[in-house]
Each structure stands twice: as C-alpha cells, then as structure tokens.
Amino acid sequence: MIVYEFKLKGKEQQYQAVDDAIRTSQFIRNKCLRFWMDNKGINKYDLSAYTAVLAKEFPFANELNSTARQSSAERCWSGINRFFENCKKKIALKKGFPRFKKNQRSVEYKKSGWKLSEDRKRITFTDKKGIGSVKLVGTYDLHFYQVEQIQRVRLVKKADGYYCQFCIQVEVKQTLQPTGRAIGIDVGLNHFYTDSQGEKVDNPRFLRKSEKRLKKAQRQVSKKVKGSNNRKKAINRLGRTHLKVSRQRKDFAVKLARCVVMSNDIVAVEDLKVRNMVKNHHLAKSISDAAWSQFREWLEYFALKFGKIVVAVPTHFTSQNCSGCGEVVKKSLSIRTHVCKCGVVLDRDENAAINILIKALRLLGYVSNTVGHTEINACGETILYLNLAAAFKQDCSLKQESPSL
Known part of the structure; x- marks a missing residue:
C-alpha cells in the first residue's frame, strides 16, 4: 500500500464543501462513539449499520457518500479496538479510552463517491456535498495504476491548503543485492x-531553529481579538510554521x-x-x-x-x-x-x-x-x-x- 498526495485547486465554494464533508464525518464518528458507549456488546458491523440510521435521521449526513460514512464508523472502531488492545496488554497508566473529536481534519471515501478524469489530473466527487470537480496538483503520475487499485481517497485540510490522498494497493517490495553488513x-x-x-x-534540531519564528507567530495570535478574521489569519500563519517544521523532520x-x-x-x-x-x-x-x-x-x-x-x-x-x-x-x-x-x-x-x-x-x-x-x-x-x-x-x-x- 502506497499513498500519493496531491494539492487541490478549486473555488472557495468547493473548499467550503470540503469543510462541510469533514464536519459531517466528524459528526458521524462522534455519534458512533456515543452509540457504542450507550450500548454494550456493540461491534464494528453494528457501527457500520448505524451510519445508515444516521443518514435517515439527519439530512446533512445523508448528503455524504455512504462509504465515507462507513469510513467514519471504522475510524471510531479503530480507537475502540486500540483501547481494548491496550487493556489486554496491561499497559501502565492511561489505556487510551476513545474520545470525541473536536477538530477533525479529513474525510475518507472508499471505492465510490469519486471519479477520476481521463487525464488523471482532476477528480470529481459525486455525492451531494457539492464539492464537484477539482484539479490535482502534484508530481505523481496516476496513469501507472488502475483505478481498481485505488482503495481509499482522503480529503485532508492542512494549514497551507487542501490535499487529496490516494491509497493505492500495490506491491512495494524490491530486491536488492545483500551487502553483508x-x-x-x-x-x-x-x-x-x-x-x-x-x-x-548530527541532530538537525528543526524545532529549535524555528523557535524564534514560532514565538513571533504565537505572539501575533495572542494579540488579536478572539473570533476576529485577523486572529484566524494569525492562527493560520502559526499553523504553516509548525507544518514546515514537521515536513522538515519527516x-x-x-x-x-x-x-x-x-x-x-x-x-x-x-x-x-x-x-x-x-x-x-x-x-x-x-x-x-x-x-x-x-x-x-x-x-x-x-x-x-x-x-x-x-x-x-x-x-x-x-x-x-x-x-x-x-x-x-x-x-x-x-x-x-x-x-x-x-x-x-x-x-x-x-x-x-x-x-x-x-x-x-x-x-x-x-x-x-x-x-x-x-x-x-x-x-x-x-x-x-x-x-x-x-x-x-x-x-x-x-x-x-x-x-x-
């Protein structure tokens, strides 16, 4: 499994639609968690079936593709399963009890809800959220792989824009001559x-080298009025600085x-x-x-x-x-x-x-x-x-x- 990431280029209305899809995915994930907490003996299949109930109950949830709703339930179950595994392993202190999401930044589609263009330079989302067709900007060439090999498509919101990730099922193993070392x-x-x-x-110390810029950006955030557009811009500048450090480290x-x-x-x-x-x-x-x-x-x-x-x-x-x-x-x-x-x-x-x-x-x-x-x-x-x-x-x-x- 490999992951190819492209930056999305679209209109402001499309970005708002992506935000709406992410919020809906977060809502479904939190609802599934509450359903598990209120009902003992629930398994992952029950959570997946519960997403259909949510779609009938909430119109905005029905606008999201069914596979994206199921992916949200799978995310919820992943956290629950991790908690059970930590309990079985008797890990000291906190076991990682699943929590409600407050600031989710991605939504994941499976095999449906999206369609690639012939030149593989654009992707169209076909659910009712209204994202539509957006341009893919990146250096990877998707022509090397069949559409059937793409298992998941994620829309990710970062500090410097919106990205689309393709999870491709492919053999990544390569044979090298042994070095004997x-x-x-x-x-x-x-x-x-x-x-x-x-x-x-040598230790690169990326965070230490960027501390001066980070402190300046943090001061600008603290000076702005809460809820104002200037504060949102200052938070975005701070986020981009942190994002650069994390990319350097990776x-x-x-x-x-x-x-x-x-x-x-x-x-x-x-x-x-x-x-x-x-x-x-x-x-x-x-x-x-x-x-x-x-x-x-x-x-x-x-x-x-x-x-x-x-x-x-x-x-x-x-x-x-x-x-x-x-x-x-x-x-x-x-x-x-x-x-x-x-x-x-x-x-x-x-x-x-x-x-x-x-x-x-x-x-x-x-x-x-x-x-x-x-x-x-x-x-x-x-x-x-x-x-x-x-x-x-x-x-x-x-x-x-x-x-x-």
Missing part, C-alpha cells in the same frame, strides 16, 4: 545517532532511514519508550524534536520494502556494559567516554551501538549467549561481513521482523 544504532540528543562503526549523524527521517536500510542487511535499534521519556520536562522538547519514533517507523517500512531486517532490542545496560569484555562500567550521563579496565576506550554512544548490535545478533541466532564479547570483537569486521554474506546467499531462514515487535 550489520549495524547497531544508538540515538541521542547531542548527535541524532551514533552507529557501531563510530559514524555520527523529510530528514525518510531520507536517512532509506540510506541506512539500503546500506545494511541488519539494522539494530533500541526499543525506546519515547512516550515515557517525554515525561522528563527538562528534555521533552528536545526528545520530541529528534523524532526517534518516526525514524524507527521508516526504518521498519524500508526494511519490509527492500527485504532487510530491523531488530529492536531491550535498552537495559547498553550504555553501562563494556563492548569488549561485557563488564558493567557505571557512569553518569555527563561522562561521554567509556573507559574499561580491559583497555577499551570508546565514545559512550559508540560503545552502546556495539552492544545493541551484539544483542540483535544474539536474537537472530548469529551469536550464542555463551560466546563472550571478546571473541566477537576479535573476529573483526571482515569475518562478520563474510558470515552475514554467506547466510544471505544460502537463503537462511531469517526473521523479517524483530521478535520484540
């Missing part, structure tokens, strides 16, 4: 990550993750609980700005696409253990150099990256638990390269996903 990655705040070969990638994560996966057959990362880490109010902004979770998601996506392996290992003692002898060398966060009595002197993050790689190789069965760190390092990078290359050539049964995922 394995790498461990330790993410951080000083550097975005340090790998097991000692290479470092672009960095995508390009870096693709490069890492294409250059290595095995990528080992830490299974970080970022949600818990941001509770530290001194580091929350820096951790959120680094976007470690987004980087890991793209690593896993490209691993599936190119047939590589991404392994998430536990974080315990990756920084404290010595990568040479395995002894515990306690050190505070202020100590950035790992010094062990066995003679190993490494950067703290590089030592952690090597430990992460060793843990991943153990999970995959390349290294037994009885083999010490000294023997692994004594083999050297060349022998490790040959062993990995031979394993891939023999088409050994490697796991495509981390055992911890």
Whole structure:
C-alpha cells in the first residue's frame, strides 16, 4: 500500500464543501462513539449499520457518500479496538479510552463517491456535498495504476491548503543485492545517532531553529481579538510554521532511514519508550524534536520494502556494559567516554551501538549467549561481513521482523 498526495485547486465554494464533508464525518464518528458507549456488546458491523440510521435521521449526513460514512464508523472502531488492545496488554497508566473529536481534519471515501478524469489530473466527487470537480496538483503520475487499485481517497485540510490522498494497493517490495553488513544504532540528543562503526549523524534540531519564528507567530495570535478574521489569519500563519517544521523532520527521517536500510542487511535499534521519556520536562522538547519514533517507523517500512531486517532490542545496560569484555562500567550521563579496565576506550554512544548490535545478533541466532564479547570483537569486521554474506546467499531462514515487535 502506497499513498500519493496531491494539492487541490478549486473555488472557495468547493473548499467550503470540503469543510462541510469533514464536519459531517466528524459528526458521524462522534455519534458512533456515543452509540457504542450507550450500548454494550456493540461491534464494528453494528457501527457500520448505524451510519445508515444516521443518514435517515439527519439530512446533512445523508448528503455524504455512504462509504465515507462507513469510513467514519471504522475510524471510531479503530480507537475502540486500540483501547481494548491496550487493556489486554496491561499497559501502565492511561489505556487510551476513545474520545470525541473536536477538530477533525479529513474525510475518507472508499471505492465510490469519486471519479477520476481521463487525464488523471482532476477528480470529481459525486455525492451531494457539492464539492464537484477539482484539479490535482502534484508530481505523481496516476496513469501507472488502475483505478481498481485505488482503495481509499482522503480529503485532508492542512494549514497551507487542501490535499487529496490516494491509497493505492500495490506491491512495494524490491530486491536488492545483500551487502553483508550489520549495524547497531544508538540515538541521542547531542548527535541524532551514533552507529557501531563510530559514524555520527548530527541532530538537525528543526524545532529549535524555528523557535524564534514560532514565538513571533504565537505572539501575533495572542494579540488579536478572539473570533476576529485577523486572529484566524494569525492562527493560520502559526499553523504553516509548525507544518514546515514537521515536513522538515519527516523529510530528514525518510531520507536517512532509506540510506541506512539500503546500506545494511541488519539494522539494530533500541526499543525506546519515547512516550515515557517525554515525561522528563527538562528534555521533552528536545526528545520530541529528534523524532526517534518516526525514524524507527521508516526504518521498519524500508526494511519490509527492500527485504532487510530491523531488530529492536531491550535498552537495559547498553550504555553501562563494556563492548569488549561485557563488564558493567557505571557512569553518569555527563561522562561521554567509556573507559574499561580491559583497555577499551570508546565514545559512550559508540560503545552502546556495539552492544545493541551484539544483542540483535544474539536474537537472530548469529551469536550464542555463551560466546563472550571478546571473541566477537576479535573476529573483526571482515569475518562478520563474510558470515552475514554467506547466510544471505544460502537463503537462511531469517526473521523479517524483530521478535520484540
């Protein structure tokens, strides 16, 4: 499944119709949630059937395409199902009980309610909301795919305009020649990550670099009268600034993750609980700005696409253990150099990256638990390269996903 996004070009009345469709989708989603809360034992099929009842009861809901109403019910059930899954897993603290939406920004159609033009440059929405035909602006070419391959069409409202997303069912896997390389990655705040070969990638800090513009835009919002058009314009300028930061962060994560996966057959990362880490109010902004979770998601996506392996290992003692002898060398966060009595002197993050790689190789069965760190390092990078290359050539049964995922 791939997603192609185009910007919509239309008239002001069409944009207002899109807003109306989004509000209706939000209304149906909230109604389905209330129906589930008031009636025990409701399943997703009952919610889907309830959308037909809402269409008969509310004329504005009947104007929205039936598949779009069903998609709203599916969104509601997705939140409910996530809540049940968190309860089964016994996740600590809040379980994510579904809430009512207040500011939904998208509406989703399925197979009906829309039609592409012959040149694939325009899309027409055929329901009663009055969106009509709008122009698609983008660099993707939809001629490569059949209309039957398009599973979903989303209309998304962002700070800088309206967008149309096409969810296309297509095989995304590609075959690459094995590189025979394995790498461990330790993410951080000083550097975005340090790998097991000692290479470092600088932290771009997009949010920190844009703080001056964000603070200025926020001040302009606070100075305007609530409910005025000038305040709405100031909010839009603030939203566009935040949108630019998020796009910069995503672009960095995508390009870096693709490069890492294409250059290595095995990528080992830490299974970080970022949600818990941001509770530290001194580091929350820096951790959120680094976007470690987004980087890991793209690593896993490209691993599936190119047939590589991404392994998430536990974080315990990756920084404290010595990568040479395995002894515990306690050190505070202020100590950035790992010094062990066995003679190993490494950067703290590089030592952690090597430990992460060793843990991943153990999970995959390349290294037994009885083999010490000294023997692994004594083999050297060349022998490790040959062993990995031979394993891939023999088409050994490697796991495509981390055992911890």
